[in-house]
Amino acid sequence: MTSNNTVSIRIDNHPFTVEKGLTILKAAEQNNIYIPTLCAHKELTPYGGCRMCLVEVEGARRFLTACTTPVEDGMVIRTHTDQIQKERREIMELILSEHTSSCLICEESELCRQYMPTIRKAGVTTGCRYCPNDDKCELEKVVSWLEIKDINHPVYYRGLSVEKYDPFYDRDYNLCIYCGRCVRVCQEVRLANVLAFTQRGRSTVIGPAFGRSHLESGCEFCGACVSVCPTGALAEKSNKWNGVAEAEIQTTCALCGVGCQLQVLIRNDKAVATIPVDDEFVNHGQLCVKGRFCVNELVNHHQRITKASKYQDGNRLQIPIEDAIAIAAEQLKNCPPEDFAMVISPNCSNEDLFIAQKFVRTVMNSHHIDSSARLFYGNGFNDYLDLMKRTTALSEIGQSDVILCLGLDMRFGRSVVGVQIRKAIARGAKIITIHPNDHSLALNAELWIRPHTTEILDSISQLSNALLEKHEPITSRLAQAADLLNAAKNPLILMGGEFLPYSNSAEIMQQTLRIAETIGSAIVPLPAQNNLHGSLLMGAYPELLPGGIFSDEPDNRKKISDIWGMTIQDFTTDWNLNKIFTGKKLKVVYLVGELPPIDEPIGDFVIYQNIYPPEHGAPPNLILPAAAFTEIDGTFINGAGRVQRVQRTAPPPGDAQPDWQLLCQIARKMGATGFDYKNHQQIQQEIARFIERFKKFDRKPVVLPKHIKLQLEPERSSQLSETDGQSFFVLTIFNSEHQYRGIPIADKAEGFKKLIAEDSLLINGSDARKIGVVDGDQVLVSSDLFEKSFPVRLSDNLQSGSVQIIQQRFQPFNPNPHPVKIRRKDV
Amino acid sequence: MANQNILLNFDRNGANHTLENYLKRKGYSTLSEKIPNMKPEQVLDEVKKSGIRGRGGAGFPAGIKWSFLPKDSDKPVYLICNGDEGEPGTFKDRVILEENPHMLIEGMILAAYAINAKHCYIYIRGEYGFALQRVQQAVDEAYRAGYLGKKLTGANYSCDITVHKGAGAYVVGDETGLMNSIEGKKGQTRNKPPFPAVEGLYQCPTIINNVETLASVPWIIDHGGAAYHSIGTEKSSGTKLLSISGHVRKPGVYEVDLGYPFMDFLNKDCGGVIGNRKLKAVIPGGSSTPVLRPEDCEKITIDYESIAEAGSSLGSGAILIIAEGSCMVKTLEVLTHFYHHESCGQCTPCREGTGWLHKIVKRIEAGQGKMEDLDLLTSITKHIAFHTICPLGDAACGPVDSFVKKFKDEFIEHIKTGGCPFGGKFVRFQERV
Ligand SMILES: Cc1cc2nc3c(=O)[nH]c(=O)nc-3n(C[C@H](O)[C@H](O)[C@H](O)COP(=O)(O)O)c2cc1C
Ligand code: SF4
Ligand code: SF4
Numbered sequence A: 001m002t003s004n005n006t007v008s009i010r011i012d013n014h015p016f017t018v019e020k021g022l023t024i025l026k027a028a029e030q031n032n033i034y035i036p037t038l039c040a041h042k043e044l045t046p047y048g049g050c051r052m053c054l055v056e057v058e059g060a061r062r063f064l065t066a067c068t069t070p071v072e073d074g075m076v077i078r079t080h081t082d083q084i085q086k087e088r089r090e091i092m093e094l095i096l097s098e099h100t101s102s103c104l105i106c107e108e109s110e111l112c113r114q115y116m117p118t119i120r121k122a123g124v125t126t127g128c129r130y131c132p133n134d135d136k137c138e139l140e141k142v143v144s145w146l147e148i149k150d151i152n153h154p155v156y157y158r159g160l161s162v163e164k165y166d167p168f169y170d171r172d173y174n175l176c177i178y179c180g181r182c183v184r185v186c187q188e189v190r191l192a193n194v195l196a197f198t199q200r201g202r203s204t205v206i207g208p209a210f211g212r213s214h215l216e217s218g219c220e221f222c223g224a225c226v227s228v229c230p231t232g233a234l235a236e237k238s239n240k241w242n243g244v245a246e247a248e249i250q251t252t253c254a255l256c257g258v259g260c261q262l263q264v265l266i267r268n269d270k271a272v273a274t275i276p277v278d279d280e281f282v283n284h285g286q287l288c289v290k291g292r293f294c295v296n297e298l299v300n301h302h303q304r305i306t307k308a309s310k311y312q313d314g315n316r317l318q319i320p321i322e323d324a325i326a327i328a329a330e331q332l333k334n335c336p337p338e339d340f341a342m343v344i345s346p347n348c349s350n351e352d353l354f355i356a357q358k359f360v361r362t363v364m365n366s367h368h369i370d371s372s373a374r375l376f377y378g379n380g381f382n383d384y385l386d387l388m389k390r391t392t393a394l395s396e397i398g399q400s401d402v403i404l405c406l407g408l409d410m411r412f413g414r415s416v417v418g419v420q421i422r423k424a425i426a427r428g429a430k431i432i433t434i435h436p437n438d439h440s441l442a443l444n445a446e447l448w449i450r451p452h453t454t455e456i457l458d459s460i461s462q463l464s465n466a467l468l469e470k471h472e473p474i475t476s477r478l479a480q481a482a483d484l485l486n487a488a489k490n491p492l493i494l495m496g497g498e499f500l501p502y503s504n505s506a507e508i509m510q511q512t513l514r515i516a517e518t519i520g521s522a523i524v525p526l527p528a529q530n531n532l533h534g535s536l537l538m539g540a541y542p543e544l545l546p547g548g549i550f551s552d553e554p555d556n557r558k559k560i561s562d563i564w565g566m567t568i569q570d571f572t573t574d575w576n577l578n579k580i581f582t583g584k585k586l587k588v589v590y591l592v593g594e595l596p597p598i599d600e601p602i603g604d605f606v607i608y609q610n611i612y613p614p615e616h617g618a619p620p621n622l623i624l625p626a627a628a629f630t631e632i633d634g635t636f637i638n639g640a641g642r643v644q645r646v647q648r649t650a651p652p653p654g655d656a657q658p659d660w661q662l663l664c665q666i667a668r669k670m671g672a673t674g675f676d677y678k679n680h681q682q683i684q685q686e687i688a689r690f691i692e693r694f695k696k697f698d699r700k701p702v703v704l705p706k707h708i709k710l711q712l713e714p715e716r717s718s719q720l721s722e723t724d725g726q727s728f729f730v731l732t733i734f735n736s737e738h739q740y741r742g743i744p745i746a747d748k749a750e751g752f753k754k755l756i757a758e759d760s761l762l763i764n765g766s767d768a769r770k771i772g773v774v775d776g777d778q779v780l781v782s783s784d785l786f787e788k789s790f791p792v793r794l795s796d797n798l799q800s801g802s803v804q805i806i807q808q809r810f811q812p813f814n815p816n817p818h819p820v821k822i823r824r825k826d827v
Numbered sequence B: 001m002a003n004q005n006i007l008l009n010f011d012r013n014g015a016n017h018t019l020e021n022y023l024k025r026k027g028y029s030t031l032s033e034k035i036p037n038m039k040p041e042q043v044l045d046e047v048k049k050s051g052i053r054g055r056g057g058a059g060f061p062a063g064i065k066w067s068f069l070p071k072d073s074d075k076p077v078y079l080i081c082n083g084d085e086g087e088p089g090t091f092k093d094r095v096i097l098e099e100n101p102h103m104l105i106e107g108m109i110l111a112a113y114a115i116n117a118k119h120c121y122i123y124i125r126g127e128y129g130f131a132l133q134r135v136q137q138a139v140d141e142a143y144r145a146g147y148l149g150k151k152l153t154g155a156n157y158s159c160d161i162t163v164h165k166g167a168g169a170y171v172v173g174d175e176t177g178l179m180n181s182i183e184g185k186k187g188q189t190r191n192k193p194p195f196p197a198v199e200g201l202y203q204c205p206t207i208i209n210n211v212e213t214l215a216s217v218p219w220i221i222d223h224g225g226a227a228y229h230s231i232g233t234e235k236s237s238g239t240k241l242l243s244i245s246g247h248v249r250k251p252g253v254y255e256v257d258l259g260y261p262f263m264d265f266l267n268k269d270c271g272g273v274i275g276n277r278k279l280k281a282v283i284p285g286g287s288s289t290p291v292l293r294p295e296d297c298e299k300i301t302i303d304y305e306s307i308a309e310a311g312s313s314l315g316s317g318a319i320l321i322i323a324e325g326s327c328m329v330k331t332l333e334v335l336t337h338f339y340h341h342e343s344c345g346q347c348t349p350c351r352e353g354t355g356w357l358h359k360i361v362k363r364i365e366a367g368q369g370k371m372e373d374l375d376l377l378t379s380i381t382k383h384i385a386f387h388t389i390c391p392l393g394d395a396a397c398g399p400v401d402s403f404v405k406k407f408k409d410e411f412i413e414h415i416k417t418g419g420c421p422f423g424g425k426f427v428r429f430q431e432r433v
């Protein structure tokens, strides 16, 4: 029956009723009729370039491309006549006359398939050197479906050199079939407009326009192009030659607070690659460079800790895991509560965090548990938490008409949010961005307010005042921003990481909150830690118990004690992580995925539990091998408060185990009760007694309780020093956002170093010329309060006069920013 | 009967491009005198009645094309004048653009009125620097005189014209390629459907016509569609600009009534083949149209039907005369090179196929061809033609098929003797006066 919305068609002599407006290809697919395609892709607009999908339509003068032609009522379509097949073969031969096709019509192709499952063996066994796409090649599938055994045209090899210099993926355009999928995904889906067809006709090459490099043209290295490429032209460096995945398991990315959904590709019990999941809440089929390309390198790096070890006379000795647990239990047993501390990473799962604090509170009878977030957010932490309490789902971006972005750069980290912002812009939303540097939003924003690094707070409070209609003189751009925000129906504020390390970050956050309250907008802070929320709600801070309630209130302690059936120590401590810089040395310190940034031993006995060995400082006494997030079952809470699952996609290497399992074993060894969990679900059931949301995982957000507040010491000066004269630069120091369990991502995923220069002095090119330094030079950066040397990296994103350093390892720098002198170090 | 001068209604030595000169020729009188008393539908009707067929190459009746616009759309309608003039051998639009731009502008205002377009574009190929300058001057003059802009002089509607400069690609002569180019995109054509009349420039209904087509509109409205229809033949009404080049004594642009005998045109109007040589071949409508042998040309008249009957097409009206003594294989090599070079590369058959056509013809010309190559050529064209996104692929095949068919001996001779009997050069004959 045809109705208003459907049409009747015949395909290959079968009648079908299909939705109006569908293409012939979609109609055929819905009815399980195969039409070969190369340039069509389900997420992209039809292109009609490859001509593989030609079909015969009765009454049409020529064959029509199924992928572009909409169905019409009464259409009679034939997809497999001899003539069409012949035509397709001919067209395929034309494609192959230019594509290195030896692989496709290779006599060894049967053998090749046979040996394919053994990684890299195929090439070795059959002598093939052609294509890294092995069994994943869509071209190969169509070629064998068309039963092409030979081609009539001589092969014309373009002889283009393979582009290998950019990080993460290689480009061999000799294998390109001009299907344009990569160009379309870059333009239509990512809205990044980096890739284009350059030149024309047979000289066409895919790439950024005007011969610029990918890095120069704003490529976000999101890998969307690599995912859609049907050939081996675009190939992921770290997953080349790996062949087809054996399994795919969905999990949550743990590399930042956005919490994207990932599909982990598994081969030989290893997470070999990660691709995005079309998730309706968070990432909508997108990933950033970290989620797409860094996860596999991060979890598979050869330096992973696979065995427990202890240090004896300065030597590291591998020991059986049981022995290590016994040693830990022994040390902890003899440690008085006030001489113990645990530092745990906000990258750990809720289950890990919950067990860790339960361990500290019930086994160690202490409240000494803290996370590096305290150092990362400094004395603006509470004000940042106030923003988090107003957080809303990221998908709000889709409804907003004016979006105020503060210190937010989404080129590499969080580029999935960047895509959503660009979609919003395409829809007509207006972006106001406040950022001292050139950044990913600069090009697309309606208004880019660019205060100097020393004037951030001034700008934001002036904007806030203008919104409150305090008539102060302000710049015309700020006035324009105020007008836009005032007129907005659905304003939204996004807070990035740029202003967090500033000494006056607390005031910046307060002013932001004031703006939000004035214009009635939600705020999406985008924390760097994937489970900051969880660390607060699980109670991984001295001040907070599970559920985020204060530990210094007897009622709260009683409530928790009742649930656990154990008494919890009074809260008498003023210990927190800041004390490692000033406080007394402790007896036993247990580091779970953390390495405090000091070189002296922080305790008489240090237990270090992580996925990589410590990079700096005095060696720990005991090392326990932990599992990475791709190897555990559990949950994380993303920046917007969504409780999301992580799943074990591959076994942890060697003796490595999830943190909670190691902790439970130690607790049991110490004779403690209440640590007999069989699996993560049992822990979740216990968490559910504190936090309702854990009863049922529907990914709905949990809200951070309004009262949550930590006891911060105003130890950072909030006064910015004045700049003085020409000879000074203003230095801002950032703590790297790109870390997982205290491990810099750039250390394990090589390519990341090319994108973000950490531990280097970033300086504008003209400034560098002024002081006579070039890229790579060593300089001494000094002020009354600071002196250190760094290699120079030029970055024209910076304003003249301001320099910055992204430090991998936290070091106090007060006030931040402040004026420094820079001088070339003579070699 | 003498040929009429509808488009070339000026003294070829005067300063015809100015508004002043055009006004002297009763310019803009149709707009100011006829339009106030005509409804848009009436204008459309007259154009339909005139039977004028598109002069860009495909010969589609303009009035019928205009009536394809959706009636119920609330989107703006655009009118585009196609002045890309890229077809090799074609240079007739250039004369209008350079010498008679106001007639084109008036035609566009009338057409815009008929189809309710408020904004028009004139797209001129980048190489036509002088034409661009002249047209822009004329548009500026027209704005100053109130013929363009808000509330046109003598009429109660508005019309704007933007002059757009092309960036040098044959394929943007195609309607959809041209629209992409105006939109600032790469000059690549679009898949159809959607057709431009429904979803064209900026995804709005769009009508696109050739310069000559639009420049004929003032005369049609002034004298009535019937008067125009009475010129020429039943199916090819009106006059046609012809650009004749090659081995002809008086190359140039001529205006003839359609139905004019070809041999008369060649011998009487254009002075015959250069150097009194024998005619060897004629490409009658631009490089994409199949080549004709002299015997095919004897009986033909210059109109759509007659040339179609002879197996070719009037196309854009660009006539290429090839005299005895020139090499057809070399000529084809030049043509295939052109199409290969101009293929946009979007679709497989054209991108790869045109390359192979050129390579094979080149190798025959170089004396390295094989007999199988002739079949290979026709088999490749079979797979290109009608299998591409835009007609450039088809266009590339027209010459190949016809050259091989009509001058097969010459190809065979190249292959058999292993070289070019004409010395492998593209011959330029010069007439000694
Ligand atoms: C490859 C290609 C090139 C073309 N070049 C031109 C051109 O230069 N000028 C032109 O008027 N039409 C050209 N056309 C035809 C146009 O697509 C279109 O049919 C014409 O502009 C319509 O106008 P008309 O109906 O007035 O002829 C070309 C078509 C193709 C496929
Ligand atoms: S690089 Fe890959 S996706 Fe891009 S056009 Fe070439 S084959 Fe298609
Ligand atoms: S945005 Fe964050 S969560 Fe998403 S892929 Fe990137 S690092 Fe992972």
Ligand code: SF4
Binding pocket: B171, B189, B342, B343, B344, B345, B346, B347, B348, B350, B351, B388, B389, B390, B391, B392, B393, B394
């Ligand atoms: S036929 Fe040629 S010019 Fe036309 S779209 Fe295809 S490749 Fe481009």
Ligand code: FES
Binding pocket: A036, A037, A038, A039, A040, A047, A048, A049, A050, A051, A052, A053, A054, A065, A066, A067, A068
């Ligand atoms: S899939 Fe339809 S043309 Fe490529």
